[in-house]
Amino acid sequence: MNGISFTLNGREVTYTGSAADRLLDVLRRDYGCTSVKCGCKEGECGACAVLVDGVLLNSCCVAMGAVDGAAIVTMEGYCKTERFAVLDRAFADLSAVQCGFCIPGMVLAAEALLAKNPHPTEAEIREGLSGNLCRCTGYNAIVNAVENAAKEGNGLW
Amino acid sequence: MENISRSVVKKDHAPKMSGRSIYVSDYQTAQSGERILTGKLLRSTLAHARVLGVDVPELPEGYFYVDARDVPGDNNVNIVLDDTPVFCRETVEYIGDPIAMLCGPDPDEVERLVKACRVRYEELEPVLDLAAGQEAFFDYRFGHGDVDAAFAAADKQYDETFETGYQDQTYLEPQGMMAEPEADGGMYVHGSMQCVYYVHGALPRVLACAPEKVHVFQDVTGGGFGGKEDYPSVLGCQVAVAARKCGAPVRCVLDRREDLACTSKRHPSLCRYRAAVKDGKVTALEIDVRFNAGGYSTLSAVVLQRGIIAAQGVYNIPNLRLRGRAIKTNTVPNGAYRGFGGPQTFFAVEMMMDHIARDLGVDALAFKEAHLVKKGDSTSTEGRYHFPVPLPGMIDQVDAACDLRKKRALYSQPQTGRYRRGIGTSLYFHGAGFTGSGERDLIKAVAKLRKYADGTVEVLAANGEIGQGLRTTFPKIVAQELGLPLEKVSYNHPDTARVPDSGPTVASRSLMVVGELLRRAAAKLKAQWRDGEEQEVEERFREPDFLIPFYLDKFSGDAYPTYSWGVNAIEVEVDTYTGKTKILGAYGSFDVGTPIDEKIVIGQMEGGFLQGIGYASIEKMAYDHTGRIRSNSFSDYLIPTAADVPNLKCMLYVEKYPEGPYGAKGAGELPLVGAPGAYVEAMEQALGGVSLHHAPFTAEDTMDTIVKEGL
């Protein structure tokens, strides 16, 4: 079969458009994944971040040709996981969500970090989230929420 | 902690956290199910020119070219004055000035068409230099006392000029608006915005229709910070005109470069301060303020008013003479940004006080303390500080958090070695609510509560949730007053078809002014409560009776009913080898009255303070000799990341305002205002006591200073 096949939030899909199309545009337009936000389209803000085979990538800088055979996770899928539930409670407890635009990317960045390093120090969290811009919060609440989630979710990551 | 201050889970937490919230760019179809056309602006590439014509490429079926000739009504967007066109008139006034909009189903094709348009210009001489600009959109003068006598009697005189640059709001969601023609001939306009009724007010004139024929809804909005105060009126009118012509829904979402270069920002400023000092005290200030307004006047009048009223800082200065001008230049029109003119003049006055103190050989903090205003004192406009001024207690709070006084003394000693430290402070206020009599004469806010038969209550107001928490804090106030569980009270994004005009989401006014109307409405509803019935109550703004009437023509009277206060300290370590600066700690004490939800308020303080630190240190944006803004991407215009200021500590100090709900005052803007003064003062100390005069003070500036001073 012609096309680019990959799994999107666990579901197998085949994209038959151009291999040069941007993953960001395709996810939003063809698969309705509007949790994936466009903040710059130049790989600088992290609002469009998704997990590609567990690695955090800015989907605005990924061409469709590069995801053939990959497993892609966006918030549409991730929000159904147990790990999300832990992060969700931690963010809620600290009122860490303001305008919300950076949040899907930020949460996936937290997932990518915790998957690699389940018990990060504060400095490691700050470093791990530093590719995701947030203009609202000043980051303290987000960093503390990730720290709390790591403690709460002991064993989940 | 008071009950009302206890934090709850924010009402919009769940949909935002899971990415389900629909922002304007997320709609897949229009309300009607129709396909949404993409609109893209054709913008001027010259700073000042006469537009002779546009050669438009042949348009494929279903594509449209929309310009001023398609405006059914008046081609002016109502902001403060009406000089901002929907699409340019005969001339363009800045690089980015919208000439036309191209619309069609395929975004890539629309983009191609925009690029294929050839604009024929006759170039005109642009005005780009703020210092030399002659034309002022607004020119205000006021003062008190006898400045000339004070200078004549002075022991010492000072004359310094301070400069601040642009700051872009950099909300993470770029500007975006959408217009959908409705079956009855009406127009539905929605998108990312702060002020539904501003957009609603602008549309009828442009569309030449009755106000009932338009309604405006605020979509979930990805940050505003002032940047979505007036610009959505412009973009909203553009998409509405386009939708009218296309007979189809049109959406225009700016890309980041376009947003950074072409939408309103904080005004760059040039402030000259002359000071007279006698017996160790500042006896007079003569101040000349210039704000770079850009190509159209937009909000410059009100930004300038707030800026100049704050120009004497938190100090008693017996004699003042001030002139403030918003200078027209051929650059992007500047407008609202958190702080609204205050950050520029507070930077200038804080640096001026610091420089005088050092020249007199006294510690700057002690010198400032000796000039502090207190309750009952006169304001710069001969109004009064009606309530206690909590600054001394707040200074102590900051001192306790970071050993401010000890470190100031320590770092003022001569330093050697590669790493040098400094700590700076700033003291400031933010006047809460509209300047002057704006709330009474212009806004006249109305807010309502609707109680349903099932006992739930809906807040009906026009203020937009933009991240600051209104969808949670408004219901908290109502629930508390009614003694209802919070789940029973809701607040949605405003739709002008459903809610009264409670005024714009600006000026740190929503919670203090509209929140109090809601509290009073809730008290009224409680008194009239009838189980099982639908009921509605309404409250209207009334001015507190203690106010000294404000006259804008004379700049006299109470400009604000009360003030929120801030004390900041920022501690830095400069690497004299690389010029890099590490922020060791940033400490803020903020008095916003009673917090209506402590974590929400702390979140506002942390976010605002970090924006202020960005403004002071890394956020540099400038235009070149052609008027073009080159730093129009996130790789050129840097904003702080999670790694930049790990030690950011915000503390609350509560001085209640009796006319605010449960004692609350304005909060949103305050935390940004003082950062540049504190940061640059810290840099001065770390750099061996040099005198600095501008913000942002970047790594490059640091290196220049190190080289120049031979550090």
Ligand code: FES
């Ligand atoms: S949109 Fe992809 S990094 Fe900003």
Ligand code: FES
């Ligand atoms: S919450 Fe608004 S950008 Fe992060």
